[in-house]
Amino acid sequence: MKKSTKTLMNVLSASVLLSLSSLSFAELVNHSGGSSGQASINWSSDDASKLLNSDSNVIDFDDEPAIQGSTTISTTIRKSNGVVNTNPQPQKVQIFDTSKYSNQPSVNARAALVMDAQTGEVLYSKNTNTAMPIASITKLMTAVVIADANLNMSEEITLQQSDFSCSGCKSSSSTLRAGDSMNRAEALLVALMKSENPAASALARTYPGGRTAFFAAMNAKAKSLGMHSTHYVESTGLHPRNVSSARDLGILVSAASQYSLIRQFSTTPSYDFNLGYRVLKSNNTNALVRNGGWNINISKTGYINEAGRCVVMHTTLNNRPAVVVLLGAPTSQARTNDATRLMSWVSQLPKRI
Numbered sequence: 001m002k003k004s005t006k007t008l009m010n011v012l013s014a015s016v017l018l019s020l021s022s023l024s025f026a027e028l029v030n031h032s033g034g035s036s037g038q039a040s041i042n043w044s045s046d047d048a049s050k051l052l053n054s055d056s057n058v059i060d061f062d063d064e065p066a067i068q069g070s071t072t073i074s075t076t077i078r079k080s081n082g083v084v085n086t087n088p089q090p091q092k093v094q095i096f097d098t099s100k101y102s103n104q105p106s107v108n109a110r111a112a113l114v115m116d117a118q119t120g121e122v123l124y125s126k127n128t129n130t131a132m133p134i135a136s137i138t139k140l141m142t143a144v145v146i147a148d149a150n151l152n153m154s155e156e157i158t159l160q161q162s163d164f165s166c167s168g169c170k171s172s173s174s175t176l177r178a179g180d181s182m183n184r185a186e187a188l189l190v191a192l193m194k195s196e197n198p199a200a201s202a203l204a205r206t207y208p209g210g211r212t213a214f215f216a217a218m219n220a221k222a223k224s225l226g227m228h229s230t231h232y233v234e235s236t237g238l239h240p241r242n243v244s245s246a247r248d249l250g251i252l253v254s255a256a257s258q259y260s261l262i263r264q265f266s267t268t269p270s271y272d273f274n275l276g277y278r279v280l281k282s283n284n285t286n287a288l289v290r291n292g293g294w295n296i297n298i299s300k301t302g303y304i305n306e307a308g309r310c311v312v313m314h315t316t317l318n319n320r321p322a323v324v325v326l327l328g329a330p331t332s333q334a335r336t337n338d339a340t341r342l343m344s345w346v347s348q349l350p351k352r353i
Contacts (some may be wrong), residue, residue: 025268036339038239063133064193105124107326108329109327110132113246113324113325114344115250118321123346124345127244129229133304134244134305135250136195136236137301140189140219140299141232142218143219157183157202159177159178160178166199168241169238172238181276182199184203187202190280190282195300203235204235211235222244225252227252230244230252240304251295253325257297263298269283270282270283271311288339289337308330309330311325318346320349
């Protein structure tokens with residue numbers, strides 16, 4: 001399927017498209033003209049590179065002093081020209097006493113965090129510093145490492161049998177098969193929106209230096225971001241030794257939200273993958289993304305027995321950019337209910353208290 005055209009629904013937001021040059025817009029999107037509003041995408045290395053390099057990976061935090069104290073995090077800044085600033089200035093994230101907020105909702109998840117993504121103010125917290133298995137939330141860091149590498153996104157990747165298992169990992173069902181071929185952009189898309197583990201494994205395998213180099217890059221990125229409770233042993237999340245805390249994942253979501261490609265791919269409601277000999281119809285694993293109703297900019301779900309049901313999101317609530325992290329919910333419905341209660345509650349808060 002070297003030059004096949006894919007139908008991509010609701011991937012490219014208007015704001016990001018307008019930020020691209022008219023040339024890249026014309027190259028990247030050819031409207032089908034149908035009433036569905038679908039777009040046909042032909043991923044080339046130039047197109048994907050333009051989209052990746054349009055990101056300005058800068059997290060802005062309020063300079064106001066913290067009321068209850070502060071913690072310092074570091075972020076790696078990737079400028080629009082692709083140059084990485086390896087010595088970024090530490091950013092202060094405000095830590096507030098959340099007990100001052102009345103009528104806080106209860107959550108079933110083992111750990112939860114809601115943070116104002118602009119100021120760093122923690123609005124809601126539960127066991128935020130406890131490291132625990134994070135399942136497929138891992139794939140968000142997988143996506144960040146891929147985006148930072150500026151690889152050829154149109155390069156064809158053929159899934160191998162080794163992509164379907166790893167030592168110490170949990171078994172997982174998949175609608176993909178060994179021998180399926182897609183380009184790197186689509187492998188990233190199916191890993192983020194549908195949480196396909198073979199795709200995430202193949203992304204690590206085809207990284208310069210292979211899986212070992214990729215896992216090292218994941219941990220190096222976590223360290224650079226100040227994710228002190230985080231450790232990765234593989235790229236899918238099937239291994240229970242992939243661990244993090246709600247606090248650390250709040251930092252990761254804030255960083256990931258600065259990448260256009262990750263924002264768009266993780267919140268794609270559905271996509272039909274043309275694998276040449278069959279079409280794989282896929283839906284987003286997050287019901288809140290599939291059903292609409294919330295302004296969700298980043299989304300990733302996860303599940304293995306050890307982790308429970310997890311989700312991380314970057315959203316906008318009452319004009320406030322917010323990060324929501326839930327780890328260890330007992331069921332998918334409980335996870336959705338927790339997230340809905342938290343987001344509804346935050347939507348009623350004044351922006352500054």
